[in-house]
Amino acid sequence: MISVSNVSMRYGAKVLFDEVSTGFSPGKRYGLTGPNGAGKSTFMKLLTGELDPQKGNVVRPKKLGVLSQDQFAFDAFNVIDTVIMGNKRLWAALEERNHLYDKAEMTDEDGMRLGELEGVVGEEDGYSAESDAAILLQGLDIADELHTRKMGELQGGQKVRVLLAQALFGNPPALLLDEPTNHLDLDSIHWLQEFLNRYQGILIVISHDRHFLNSVCTHIADIDYQTIITYTGSYDDMVIAKTQIRSQIESQNAQREKKISQLNEFIARFAAGTRSSQVQSRKKEVERLQVNDLARSNIARPFIKFEQKRPSGKYLLEVEGLTKSYEDDVTAVEPFTAGVMRGDKIGIIGRNGAGKTTLLNALLANSPTVPLSELRDTSGYTGDFVTGGKVVWGHEASVGYFAQDHKASIQKGMTVFEWLFQYDPASSNEEIRGLLGQMLFQKDDALKSTNVLSGGEAARLLFCKLMLQKPNVLIFDEPTNHLDLESINALNIALQKYQGTVLLVTHDHDLIDEVATRIWHVENHEVEDFKGTYEEYQAQVVA
Template identity: 80%
Template sequence: DGYTAESDAAILLQGLDIPDELHSRKMGELQGGQKVRVLLAQALFGHPQALLLDEPTNHLDLDSIHWLQGFLNVYDGVVIAISHDRHFLNSICTHIADIDYQTIITYTGSYDDMVVAKTQVRSQIESQNAQREKKISQLNEFIARFAAGTRSSQVQSRRKEVERLQVTELAKSNIQRPFIKFEQKRPSGKHILEVEHLGKAYGDNQVIRNFTASVTRGERIALMGRNGAGKTTLLNALLANSPTTPNAELRKTSGYDGPFVDSGKVIWGHEASIGYFAQDHRSLIEAGTTAIEWLHQWDEAAVTEELRGILGQMLFQREEATKSTSVLSGGEAARLLFCKLMLQKPNVLVLDEPTNHLDLESINALNISLQRYQGTVFLVTHDHDLIDEVATRIWHFESDHKITDFKGTYEDYQAALVTV
């Protein structure tokens, strides 16, 4: 429809929070998150009857994810989506196709419904497997007993049957769950962090303006806000003054050689030891070594069994432990970073978008481990469930560089926003 095409496109772009002044920009000039939104607008343009979405939430902030959920819920075509975001799946799906046991089973309902139904299917498959194994062992017993005897034709036919049963390999679940457990070598003092009138700008771009906050041991703070709001910049400012994060490490992961703090103060409390998962953590894992060697450098005293144990928990089994660091996938690199944190046992965790390369099982494992962790947590994520279930305090980066500091859960925060 040539008459309304331009205004339709503008409505879509606005809905996806692409401001007017960007509408005529080249794609190459857009930020990652904005680019994803434009691609989404392109897919939505012209009212297609079906949408195929491969990880659509990956580079979106929470507001945009909520927008997309609302959009898909009123969209009347067919949607086929791949996603690791449990909350997103639960809010948009009417069916889940689970790829496991070397087949695809479609369940009616949302993700959580699927988990319940699958547990039942799994016990069915497992009892079938058990019956088959029993049958095989009975046949083998017969063969062993009569192999040398006169019943050679019967033995022969049973041998064939065993072969047949064994060829149709027992269907196994290929979903593996990592086991993430964060411990503290020793707890920190009660007053873990004071931030006073912190300011940081890049040239004219004043990203952090006069931010003051006081953090107590055991608080779990979610940093929320749109792409480019300044979340990573704030974390860098905090870490640059930390007693345990070498500046060289920070330079590597941030790729920035200017000052991390322009004005104000960051004071870490007594015995604070900080574990850091950088948004761009890949640069920390140099090529040319192996997973286990890389891990070893973070605790020279650790013995091989301990390193292998931790790697195993994060699904680097046996020979995987000696995998070359130059071939690690995004997900593997993220899991290796978690190994580092599990080995270091810090009493503060600073995690900048740790879920980006994780699958749903791993995100659930991370969720549980953070809920159980006794230390203090600073967490940047766009995963709704993770914020909802982990955070005890919210730092919301709003427009005009204001950071709202809310002492309560995300649910309380949303409720407070509605009543204001």
Template identity: 60%
Template sequence: GGYDDMVIAKTQVRTRVEADNAQREKKISQLQDFIARFSAGTRASQVMSRKKEVERLQTTELARSNIQRPYIRFAMNRPSGRVALKATGISKAFGDLKVVTNFDALVNRGEKIVLVGRNGLGKTTMLKALLSDAPNLPPSPGDIDAGTVKWGHEVSIGYFAQDHTGVIRKGMTAVAWLHQFDPDASRQDIHGLLGQMLFSGEEGLKPTEALSGGETARLLFCRIMLQKPNVIVLDEPTNHLDLESINALNIALQKYDGTVFLVTHDEDLMEEVGTRVWHFDGRTIQDFKGTYDEYTASLV
């Protein structure tokens, strides 16, 4: 269960920190051996530079052990059917502005699609159209003008919208907000998840209306980790995340066995997570089955 996962997560973080520290200790002791052997001799400048290196390693060790890293892991309750999504003739316009026109796609379970392109070209509009009638999300028929979207057998979706306004209900604690998505989870599970996303015990008791943008984003990741969906849809998830969190997200998405739709401008995420690219250029949407690097290479 979630508590076991949390223990594993904490153990993994600790193991990594310990491995880093062990390596550093070894390096320091090698340098100190050298210093001890030659400090009385003629190699003064080499001894001096090694003393400086020891100092540097000792201070980075201190700094590093103070860095808090989030631990993101996306599991799924059960896999979806082989086809995750079949979309046919999807169209959406705002007045005269045709944003998505007659788009077709078949997405297999496990594909990781990165939606790329400049702002305002329709990435969010596309995701909203695909999610306008989707499992475990409220229907929003206004987000699609025409076309059919068929989500696959047993699909369950975790959605991180670009606009978080109104997503987190006000007037409750972060803990209580999260708990409602799995009432069977224990308080330990909930606190464990919040801890993974670097909420301290007290921060978990913060009223939801007082959450910063970054805290809101981290809480939304907690929800997806709790829900264990087999399709994850993330619309610009990195906007409120620091580098450590972006790295954690990158690794979590690479390891995830489900299907991913990801809008991002982060080139590492695009390249390292994506197995398929939907490129929005303002006129068309290119559907390329390969990595982002393969896609850009195919253009020249």
């Protein structure tokens, strides 16, 4: 059992949740929901103990399996080590032990300490750690030859599997997963659903994916109105139940507002008169009613609109016999030839590991406007992005790029306003504020540090950059990861209306369906070019 009592959390003026008491029991599978920035990841960090609540307390089992939202955090470690790190006590003991063994000379004290550490390693099954980790990885379909690779070399879907193995390492009685379906293709999501449905402990999972929540969850803990309400049933059941609660809360709010305005009227009318004690008591009452802002629903829709500073030429991009292979002779892209015309909206689809990001990188490496550093940052890769063939961009092309590891594209240690402003120092304060407001960074939020952005907020900030730069080509690598439903809809509409050219990698079928006019299907590193919509493509595949 994990139990939470009277927990409150706020940042500045923003109350995430106030006086929350709730519990999570074994055998039940909880979805933790709420729009971007609601406080889901924060709440999960309170549950794991990574953060302490500002008020109240949390009681948790000694061991927890955790998958955090940042799936790029372990890029520098190798796969087996990453899994073993799931047992923090063991990992710390192993590290310290190796450090002591590395010393040229050992003191008596060191010797004593080594004895203690061996004790910890024994208690935590450290002697079988590597083989235990390997067995988990095999179960999760990570081939043996990948076990000694660096995490940074794996592609998105494989990383998630390794991080799941990390969470599961040591059979924890509770599993806490923050957006595990990001970067997964449909088949992998199905696999994860089945896997989680068999898990016997306490499962708490954060997701914006309705289908996924419906197929996994027995309960939904929803963050809204500055509290957390747990509903029995899956996501769709919650939505129905919530409309009732919402109208109740909203009518309470309306009553309170009405009461305040009546009191204010009385105060205004008699302020100068003889009934001063009554006026005073009413002023107090108004103060009391106003202490807390009304708890409003946190659901909001951003307004995305992509424009082009100037359109590109008609022939946008010429790809001729493009290939890409890695040193160890792994071919990532087989020879590919295609021409892209202004206004094409290309949906790039394919299973995890098929080579979609590699293809994008090969195209981007030659683009006139995206610096190589933006590619290197995100893949950790430092070799060439193209092995053979030609990629030629039309000279008027200006490319805006949204990378898969989107958070790495935002420097830390500045305010949201400063970060955006650097991309167009000629723009006015109002322009920047206006853009940020459109993307739901209101007032003080513009001065928030880039260090603390939630996953969805970081994505919204990158959209601001693209709206500011007004490129005539937009390249997105899985933009809907981390986004809530409202934002995905806004993105969908914006891409449909955009007059420029779009290259879009996504596993979101609705988005592909409604935006793409052309499909590139990447399979076994080969690209199939289909000039038509997703629906037409599927019809053709079936036929």
